[in-house]
Amino acid sequence: MTTSEAPMPNLMELTGIRQVFRRGGKEVHAVNGVSVSVAPGETLAVIGESGSGKSTLGRVALGLITPSAGTVTFDGTVLGDLSKKDLRALRSRMQVVFQEPYESLNPRIRVGDIVEEPLIIHRSGLSKAQRREKVVAMLERVGLTAEHAERYPRNLSGGQQQRIGIARAIITEPELVVLDEPTSSLDVSVRARVLDLLRDLQREQGISYIFISHDLATVGLISDRVAVMYLGQVVEQGPTAEVLTNPKHPYTRALLSATLSTVVGEKREHVPLRGEIPNPSAAPTVCVLSGRCPIEIDECSTGPVAHRRVGDRHDVACLRVDRVDRLLPVEAG
Amino acid sequence: MLTVSGLTTEFRTRVSGVRAIEDISFEVPQGVAVGLVGETGSGKSVTIRSILGLLPVSGHVVGGRADFDGVDLLRANRKQLRDIRGRRIGFVAQNPFGSLNPILSIEKQFANVIRAHRKASRAEIRALALARLESVQVRGPERVLRGYAHELSGGMAQRVVIALAMLHDPPLVIADEPTTALDVTVQRQILDLIDAQVSEGNRSLLLVTHDLGVVAQYCRRVVVMKSGHVVESGAVADVFTSPEHPYTKQLLAAVPPAPWSSAAKEVTGA
Ligand SMILES: Nc1ncnc2c1ncn2[C@@H]1O[C@H](COP(=O)(O)OP(=O)(O)OP(=O)(O)O)[C@@H](O)[C@H]1O
Numbered sequence: 001m002t003t004s005e006a007p008m009p010n011l012m013e014l015t016g017i018r019q020v021f022r023r024g025g026k027e028v029h030a031v032n033g034v035s036v037s038v039a040p041g042e043t044l045a046v047i048g049e050s051g052s053g054k055s056t057l058g059r060v061a062l063g064l065i066t067p068s069a070g071t072v073t074f075d076g077t078v079l080g081d082l083s084k085k086d087l088r089a090l091r092s093r094m095q096v097v098f099q100e101p102y103e104s105l106n107p108r109i110r111v112g113d114i115v116e117e118p119l120i121i122h123r124s125g126l127s128k129a130q131r132r133e134k135v136v137a138m139l140e141r142v143g144l145t146a147e148h149a150e151r152y153p154r155n156l157s158g159g160q161q162q163r164i165g166i167a168r169a170i171i172t173e174p175e176l177v178v179l180d181e182p183t184s185s186l187d188v189s190v191r192a193r194v195l196d197l198l199r200d201l202q203r204e205q206g207i208s209y210i211f212i213s214h215d216l217a218t219v220g221l222i223s224d225r226v227a228v229m230y231l232g233q234v235v236e237q238g239p240t241a242e243v244l245t246n247p248k249h250p251y252t253r254a255l256l257s258a259t260l261s262t263v264v265g266e267k268r269e270h271v272p273l274r275g276e277i278p279n280p281s282a283a284p285t286v287c288v289l290s291g292r293c294p295i296e297i298d299e300c301s302t303g304p305v306a307h308r309r310v311g312d313r314h315d316v317a318c319l320r321v322d323r324v325d326r327l328l329p330v331e332a333g
Numbered sequence: 334m335l336t337v338s339g340l341t342t343e344f345r346t347r348v349s350g351v352r353a354i355e356d357i358s359f360e361v362p363q364g365v366a367v368g369l370v371g372e373t374g375s376g377k378s379v380t381i382r383s384i385l386g387l388l389p390v391s392g393h394v395v396g397g398r399a400d401f402d403g404v405d406l407l408r409a410n411r412k413q414l415r416d417i418r419g420r421r422i423g424f425v426a427q428n429p430f431g432s433l434n435p436i437l438s439i440e441k442q443f444a445n446v447i448r449a450h451r452k453a454s455r456a457e458i459r460a461l462a463l464a465r466l467e468s469v470q471v472r473g474p475e476r477v478l479r480g481y482a483h484e485l486s487g488g489m490a491q492r493v494v495i496a497l498a499m500l501h502d503p504p505l506v507i508a509d510e511p512t513t514a515l516d517v518t519v520q521r522q523i524l525d526l527i528d529a530q531v532s533e534g535n536r537s538l539l540l541v542t543h544d545l546g547v548v549a550q551y552c553r554r555v556v557v558m559k560s561g562h563v564v565e566s567g568a569v570a571d572v573f574t575s576p577e578h579p580y581t582k583q584l585l586a587a588v589p590p591a592p593w594s595s596a597a598k599e600v601t602g603a
Pocket residue numbers: 021022028029030049050051052053054055056057099280483484485486487488489514515516
């Protein structure tokens with residue numbers, strides 16, 4: 001495929017999204033002008049700082065919250081233009097795996113019923129027996145058994161609860177799934193199995209995923225493109241292989257270099273961020289990393305920083321991209 | 334510091350008892366961080382909850398001991414346990430939102446934890462809470478204190494729970510996957526903070542995690558669990574370089590390669 005080819009129409013487009021939470025006269029600018037898109041059958045990973053607005057962006061994409069500004073387009077339809085009824089119909093084509101598995105499972109109903117529920121709502125043609133069969137098959141695909149179906153969520157381990165959330169989300173064969181930290185409580189081998197399942201479903205059914213994660217190795221395995229968030233903004237986005245092996249934003253470098261080696265005694269060198277962590281009480285008007293960036297110059301804190309293209313679909317919001325390769329990590333510890 | 338031996342726990346249903354963990358034995362020495370790793374569902378959280386007396390009503394410890402400060406925690410009465418938890422043992426639960434009260438402000442929850450073990454004025458509580466939230470890298474701690482749990486991101490909630498667990502500077506911290514919602518830079522800062530206290534010798538840590546990098550870099554000893562049993566334990570340097578049990582070998586082999594390692598080399602000029 002060449003870059004001159006017409007791009008595939010996107011399944012989901014988020015344009016200029018802002019989300020401000022207000023309470024008691026105080027504001028939290030959770031998302032500040034984010035634009036990302038997902039093509040059919042594509043996986044967009046969203047990584048970045050804790051508290052940078054990833055989960056909020058996921059909720060906006062699903063129409064669970066109406067953003068303060070910006071538009072969400074799903075399959076050509078602008079969510080904000082829809083009536084409640086039409087929005088509900090459209091939302092049935094999307095599913096979500098929430099970040100907190102236990103909090104998102106109804107504690108009063110059995111696991112089998114939790115996984116079956118979306119089938120009752122969205123696949124009304126199926127008989128009770130057919131639904132049960134699908135539920136058990138799905139539980140097995142995520143590494144659980146029919147026995148787990150009889151339990152209540154609180155009687156499962158954290159990783160078992162997490163897989164119930166995944167099973168519930170994918171059982172109706174949706175077109176888009178937002179997965180928020182879906183594998184954080186899984187050991188490496190079960191995690192690999194769940195990622196295989198997600199990839200198989202994507203190949204079979206062309207599902208698109210928005211995959212929010214702090215686990216950069218997982219992101220490297222599952223995603224086609226990555227968006228890196230910091231303080232409510234996307235500071236870098238591009239093809240996964242590009243961003244993870246040739247990061248161009250100082251924050252992305254700091255993030256990637258902070259991952260821990262599994263080799264005992266091997267202290268990886270890492271790019272340090274200095275200074276105070278900023279507070280999202282006001283929308284930033286200058287580079288979000290200014291004050292913490294090891295290679296900033298005066299211009300970085302005088303005005304907003306536009307995204308610039310540094311490679312094939314690879315965009316970075318940094319005035320110092322030419323210098324980022326000189327950003328030397330320091331010895332840890 | 335903490336010595337667990339022969340710990341066995343069952344869950345009773347109407348029909349029968351299900352043994353979740355059996356004959357669990359390990360030690361957390363003074364000034365040492367111990368990693369507890371293993372399969373999902375292998376019994377890590379049940380082990381911790383048994384030790385702390387925090388099992389649900391259907392759970393019963395049917396055997397073993399857990400000696401801490403000269404007390405067998407498995408036989409301690411409620412009052413003793415309540416006094417030990419929080420003041421002598423800090424606990425970070427796997428589900429942070431589950432351990433925060435949804436209808437109390439975060440500040441009120443700091444006050445409750447502080448006042449459970451000593452007298453303190455409002456100003457004192459506020460100052461201590463702010464300092465502790467800052468130490469775990471929470472941005473805008475004033476806002477967090479005024480707010481409620483549902484206004485926190487996943488990683489902010491985890492940090493609030495860590496700060497609460499460490500409020501009384503307990504000599505032992507037991508943490509169940511405390512950093513799953515943190516980005517790696519923040520994770521590193523928080524682990525460095527705990528590690529400094531452990532290295533000074535005045536704190537011990539029992540850390541449940543699926544992140545073998547965390548174990549390799551921050552723990553001196555490791556306990557590996559599978560299907561309710563301890564299958565291997567020892568010094569991290571030994572277990573990670575020459576694992577003996579097939580499950581440990583499989584676990585270490587399953588770690589995906591870091592996709593950016595070539596870039597890291599390039600950057601460091603290696
Ligand atoms: N309902 C709410 N009311 C007020 N503030 C909120 C609300 N939801 C989120 N926030 C704030 O918005 C910011 C972004 O939160 P969000 O949950 O999107 O972060 P995140 O990137 O998912 O972080 P993490 O990786 O820790 O889960 C945070 O400062 C958070 O406190």
